[in-house]
Amino acid sequence: MNRAAVGKQAMVVSPHYLASEAGAEMLRRGGNAFDAAVAVSACLGVVYPHMTGLGGDCFWLTYRAGEGRVRAYNGSGRSGAAVDRDCFAGMESIPHRGARSAITVPGMVDGWAAVQGQNGRLTLAEALAPAIRHAAEGFPLSPDQHFFTVKCKDMLGECPETAAIYLPHGTVPAVGDRFVQRELAATLRALVDGGREAFYEGEIARAIVAGLRRADGLLSEADFAAHRGGWEEPATGVYRGYTLYQAPPNSQGFTGIMALQALERFDPAATPYGSYAYYHRMIEAIKLTFIDRNRDLTDPDFHRVPLERLLSRAYADELAGRIDPNRAMDFDSPPAGSDTAYAAVVDEEGNAVSFIQSLYFEFGSGFTAGNTGVLLQNRGSFFSLDPTHVNTLEPNKRTFHTLMPAMACLDGKPRFLYGTQGGEGQPQTQTAIFTRMVDYGMAPHEAVAEPRWLWGRTWGEASRELKLEGRIDEETIRRLSEAGHDVRVVDAYDYRMGHAHAIAIDGDGMKRGGTDPRCDGAAIGW
Incomplete structure (x- = not known):
C-alpha cells in the first residue's frame, strides 16, 4: 500500500486501499473527480x-474547475417527524446502541445523487460497480475492521441480522479472511436499478422501516421520503493568504477555521516544530473554539450560529490574546464518537472533492435493518434530552455534527484537501496537519505521519486527558505536564489519533497525496 504518491494528472487518498483503487478505476475509465x-x-x-x-x-x-468556486453539500439526516423528547421519557439520555438510537434518516445515498448526479460523467452503475463486486465476492478483512469487531463483539451479537454478517458462525473473522456482504450487494444493485428513490421512497426504505418497526424503532417511511440534503455556502476564513473552506453548521467545521485564524497571530519562525509552544498553542486554541462550538452548534434552522462573529479577524485576535503561554486552560467538553472515514480526489481537469462520512460510533447503532445489509447510524444519540440545551432533540432536526471535510485555496484554486477520522479529534488533527504543510513545509504523507495529540474525553473515559504519542520529545511532554495539561503518553501511531489524509497541489499542478500509517489506506496518483 502506498502511503505517499505524486502525480501530475490525478490523486486519490482514502483509508482503505480498495476504496482508493475504486476511485482510480473511475478516473481511468474517463470519469471525473465526482x-x-x-x-x-x-x-x-x-x-x-x-x-x-x-x-x-x-x-x-x-x-x-469550470465554475471556480467551492460548494458544500450537507448530507446529514434529520430526526423523524414523530421523534421528540417524549419518546425517551424517564431516560437521562438517548440510547447509544440499538434500533432506538437510529433516529435520524441516513443521508449518504442522497449525497451520492447530488455529487455525482449533478457533476459526474459516468453512470451510478459504473460508480457502484467496485462496491458491489467487493460486497458480493468478498474482500480480505482489514486489520482495522478486525480490531473493532473484537472490541464490539458483544454489542454486534445483540442484533441477529448484524451478528449474521459481522460474526459469521458466531466468531470474529481473522485478518485476511474473505468477508462477504451479500445482502448489502443486493441493496446496492437495487440502487443501480432504482437510484436515489429506491432508498428513500422505494423497496429499500420499506425494508429498513419494517426492520426498525419490529425492533420498536422510531423512523417512518414518510421520514425517508421527506429527506433532502442540500447545497450550501461553506464556512470560510483566511490563514497566511490561503482561503479556508469548511462545511457550515450543523458541522463543527468552523472550529477548524477559528483555531487557525487565532494561531496566525503567532510567528512559526519563532516556534520550533515539535516544541512545547507548538503543541501548547494549538491545544489551547482548540479548547477556546470548543467553548463557542458547545454553546451554539446545532441545526441552524433551529438556532442561529453566529459565524460572522466567530470567524471574524477581530475575534481571532481576541482568542489569540486569551491563550496563556505558560498555563493550560481548565475546560471540559462532552465526548463525541470517532468512527469516520475521510477521503479526497483531484482530477486532471482541476476538479476536487474533499469528503467525509460516518456511522458515528464504530458500527453505528449496531442495528442492521432487516435483510438490507444496511447498518444504521446512531448519530441522533448525540441530541440532548435537556429542553434548555441548544442541541435538544426535536422533530425534523439535524444534530450537532462532528464531520468536517476541509479545503484550502490560493488564487481561487484548490491547494490543500485534508481531513481525518475522530469526533473531537477532527479539528485538532486538521490544525496540526495544515500547519505542518503550510508553516513547516511538510509533504502530506509527512504531515499525517508525524506524532499526534488528542485532547478531551472520549466515550468510556471520564478524564480530560491530553493524549500524546510517545514519539513526541520527552522535554516537550514534561513541559506540557508542568503547564497543567493532564498528560497521558500513548503508543506510537495510536489508533485513537484517527486516520488522516491529505492532498497538496503545487502551483504548476503537481499533486502530492498522503495517507495515514495508522490505517489500511493508499494514496494513488499518476
Whole structure:
C-alpha cells in the first residue's frame, strides 16, 4: 500500500486501499473527480463497514474547475417527524446502541445523487460497480475492521441480522479472511436499478422501516421520503493568504477555521516544530473554539450560529490574546464518537472533492435493518434530552455534527484537501496537519505521519486527558505536564489519533497525496 504518491494528472487518498483503487478505476475509465469520489464513498461503505456505510451521513466540499468556486453539500439526516423528547421519557439520555438510537434518516445515498448526479460523467452503475463486486465476492478483512469487531463483539451479537454478517458462525473473522456482504450487494444493485428513490421512497426504505418497526424503532417511511440534503455556502476564513473552506453548521467545521485564524497571530519562525509552544498553542486554541462550538452548534434552522462573529479577524485576535503561554486552560467538553472515514480526489481537469462520512460510533447503532445489509447510524444519540440545551432533540432536526471535510485555496484554486477520522479529534488533527504543510513545509504523507495529540474525553473515559504519542520529545511532554495539561503518553501511531489524509497541489499542478500509517489506506496518483 502506498502511503505517499505524486502525480501530475490525478490523486486519490482514502483509508482503505480498495476504496482508493475504486476511485482510480473511475478516473481511468474517463470519469471525473465526482464520479471517483462517489465510487470511493460507496466502496468504503463495503470495505470499511465499521466506520461508514449506506446507513450513515456525509459532508462534501466540491470544486468544479469550470465554475471556480467551492460548494458544500450537507448530507446529514434529520430526526423523524414523530421523534421528540417524549419518546425517551424517564431516560437521562438517548440510547447509544440499538434500533432506538437510529433516529435520524441516513443521508449518504442522497449525497451520492447530488455529487455525482449533478457533476459526474459516468453512470451510478459504473460508480457502484467496485462496491458491489467487493460486497458480493468478498474482500480480505482489514486489520482495522478486525480490531473493532473484537472490541464490539458483544454489542454486534445483540442484533441477529448484524451478528449474521459481522460474526459469521458466531466468531470474529481473522485478518485476511474473505468477508462477504451479500445482502448489502443486493441493496446496492437495487440502487443501480432504482437510484436515489429506491432508498428513500422505494423497496429499500420499506425494508429498513419494517426492520426498525419490529425492533420498536422510531423512523417512518414518510421520514425517508421527506429527506433532502442540500447545497450550501461553506464556512470560510483566511490563514497566511490561503482561503479556508469548511462545511457550515450543523458541522463543527468552523472550529477548524477559528483555531487557525487565532494561531496566525503567532510567528512559526519563532516556534520550533515539535516544541512545547507548538503543541501548547494549538491545544489551547482548540479548547477556546470548543467553548463557542458547545454553546451554539446545532441545526441552524433551529438556532442561529453566529459565524460572522466567530470567524471574524477581530475575534481571532481576541482568542489569540486569551491563550496563556505558560498555563493550560481548565475546560471540559462532552465526548463525541470517532468512527469516520475521510477521503479526497483531484482530477486532471482541476476538479476536487474533499469528503467525509460516518456511522458515528464504530458500527453505528449496531442495528442492521432487516435483510438490507444496511447498518444504521446512531448519530441522533448525540441530541440532548435537556429542553434548555441548544442541541435538544426535536422533530425534523439535524444534530450537532462532528464531520468536517476541509479545503484550502490560493488564487481561487484548490491547494490543500485534508481531513481525518475522530469526533473531537477532527479539528485538532486538521490544525496540526495544515500547519505542518503550510508553516513547516511538510509533504502530506509527512504531515499525517508525524506524532499526534488528542485532547478531551472520549466515550468510556471520564478524564480530560491530553493524549500524546510517545514519539513526541520527552522535554516537550514534561513541559506540557508542568503547564497543567493532564498528560497521558500513548503508543506510537495510536489508533485513537484517527486516520488522516491529505492532498497538496503545487502551483504548476503537481499533486502530492498522503495517507495515514495508522490505517489500511493508499494514496494513488499518476
